[in-house]
Amino acid sequence: MSTPEPHEVREQTRQYLTSSLSRQIGDDEDIFAAGFVNSLFAAQLVMFVESRFGIEVENNELELAYFSSVNALTDFVTYKAGKGRAAQPCD
Amino acid sequence: MRLTPTPELAALRDRFRDFADKEVAPHAARHDAEERVDRAIVGRLAAEGLLAPLLPAGLGGRGLDPIAYGLLHEEIGRACSSVRSLLTVHDMVADSVRRWGTPALRERWLPRLVSGEALGAFALSEPDAGSDAAAVATVARPGRDGGHHLLTGTKRWITFGQLADVFLVFARTPDEGPTAFLVARDRPGLSVEPLPGMLGTRGSMLAELRFDDCPVPRDHLLGAPGRxxxxxxxxxxxxxxxxxxxxxxxxxxxxxxxxxxxxxxxxxxxxxxxxxxxxxxxxxxxxxxxxxxxxxxxxxxxxxxxxxxxxxxxxxxxxxxxxxxxxxxxxxxxxxxxxxxxxxxxxxxxxxxxxxxxxxxxxxxxxxxxxxxxxx
Missing domain, CATH: 1.20.140.10 (Butyryl-CoA Dehydrogenase, subunit A, domain 3)
Structure with missing residues (x-):
């Protein structure tokens, strides 16, 4: 599976979150802090990025911060694919 | 989308049904009456490749299609819910080790889980937390030696707790929160108390697990602390x-x-x-x-x-x-x-x-x- 470019990751992630949450969200909007989802959704997001982008989330990457927004997810996926900057949980 | 089994799936289903009819169903009433299953059923399931069958061949499994897995559990469930429960909790442990265990942990435990040498059980429920993982009260304190966590607390209604050799235990570390540990039955500080007289799936050998400063090696932690x-x-x-x-x-x-x-x-x-x-x-x-x-x-x-x-x-x-x-x-x-x-x-x-x-x-x-x- 070839990993898409960052702008494609962002678009697919935005579409997934919009569909899953049944609402429009800003790319920097923290879906956990905003109360749109509970923490169980983080597990679904791990499954989303693994199945959609063909990456494997490592044990030391199980941080909500990596999955908290469109931008955070895009940074994380592109970092894992070697196509972006290193993501940091506190970004 | 195809809603009927392929010929290959139908053949597998027939094989599962045949096994369930011959090896499981004849013993179901006895499992219920005696509130136990024979350990021999574990060997028969393993010999048929039915323990942790979703594991890929590279990890010792048979890489069974999850659709076929569902058909298998339907056929076993039709014959005996207690034996189906055995497969359920055992496979939950094996799949968790595959997904969240370190390579060393996978290498050590997965072959034993596939062969039936080790039977797994899922230890989440507690007297006051039910199966709410966020509310587990069992505590895992870091040991002074730095190489262990010390588990203290009680797990209840653990399916096949009486028979299992290894438990996937959820305990709260003081700084991080709910954490998963693979705990061998023979660890010191762990005692197992049968819970007889349950309403149903009476052969599933429920147990209460009591942990009293039970030392668990740090390398038997799954995933990450608090995750x-x-x-x-x-x-x-x-x-x-x-x-x-x-x-x-x-x-x-x-x-x-x-x-x-x-x-x-x-x-x-x-x-x-x-x-x-x-x-x-x-x-x-x-x-x-x-x-x-x-x-x-x-x-x-x-x-x-x-x-x-x-x-x-x-x-x-x-x-x-x-x-x-x-x-x-x-x-x-x-x-x-x-x-x-x-x-x-x-x-x-x-x-x-x-x-x-x-x-x-x-x-x-x-x-x-x-x-x-x-x-x-």
Whole structure:
């Protein structure tokens, strides 16, 4: 599976979150802090990025911060694919 | 989308059914009466390649298609819910080790879990927390030597806790929160107390596990500290709910076969009120299977919709099993209340399906709040 470019990751992630949450969200909007989802959704997001982008989330990457927004997810996926900057949980 | 089994799947299903009929069903009444299964069943399941069959061949498994896995658990569930429960919790442990364990942990435990040398059990529930992983009270304190955590607390209603050799235990570390540990039965400070006299799945050998400063090596931690919930719980419970859903469909089929045969033999199948009960069994078995196999397909694809699909399937099929078993007893009348007919066992086992791996109300809450976003 070839990993898409960052702008494609962002678009697919935005579409997934919009569909899953049944609402429009800003790319920097923290879906956990905003109360749109509970923490169980983080597990679904791990499954989303693994199945959609063909990456494997490592044990030391199980941080909500990596999955908290469109931008955070895009940074994380592109970092894992070697196509972006290193993501940091506190970004 | 294809909704009927391929020839290969149908052949596998027939093989599973044959095994269940010959190796499991003849012992089901005894499992229920004696509140135990023979350890030998573990060896027979392993010899047939039915323990942790989803594991890829590279890890010692057979890489079974999750759809076929559902058909397997339906057939075993039709024969004996206690043996199906054994497969459920064992496979939840094996799959968690595969997904969240270190390479060394996988290398050490997965071959033993596949061969049946080690039987696994899932230790989440507690007296005051139920199966709410976020509320576990069992504590895992870092040991002074830096190489261990010390577990203290109580796990209750642990399926096959009496027989298991290794437990996937959820405990709270002081600084991080719920954390998953693989704990061998022979660790010091761990005692196992049988819980006899349960209502249903009486052969599933429930136990209470008591941890008293039980030292667990740090390299037996799964995932990351504080990350057991939601990550490990979700993946494990998704598989568990899929298994229970499929097993519940098996109970519905068992009720149908017993009821239709009994009603026909007694000449009461001509009565429309009996036909109504049989018709509901027929349709709920079909519908439950479709829901279960949809969950299996999504699990196989690693889809984020898999957890909700498994919850939906388990919710529907568990209720369908309880309804079918109640009607099966009704069709049998007084005979259905006696130990001479299996429907009394189905009735008690089916009730458990509405409770384990998240009760009906937990399912309703999840589906009601989040199901509408789950890719329908």
């Amino acid at each position: 057991a919930h939601p990550f490990i719980t979700t993946s494990a419970l998704t598989l568990g709910r899929y298994s229970v859903a499929a097993g519940s469909v098996g109970i519905v089929r068992a009720c149908l076969e017993a009821s239709a045969g009994y009603a026909a033999g007694r000449g009461v199948l001509q009565h429309q009120l009996v036909q109504r009960m049989v018709a509901d069994m027929v349709v709920s078995a079909e519908a439950g299977r479709l829901l279960a196999l949809r969950a299996g397909e999504l699990i196989g694809a690693g889809s984020p919709h898999a957890p909700m699909a498994a919850t939906e399937a388990k919710y529907f099929a568990g209720r369908a099993a309880a309804d079918a078993a109640r009607d099966a007893v009704q069709i049998h009348g007084a005979a259905g209340c006696s130990p001479d007919h299996p429907v009394a066992r189905y009735y008690r086992d089916a009730k458990v399906m509405e409770i384990i791996e998240g009760g009906n109300e937990v399912s309703q809450t999840m589906i009601g709040r989040f199901g509408h976003t789950a890719g329908h």
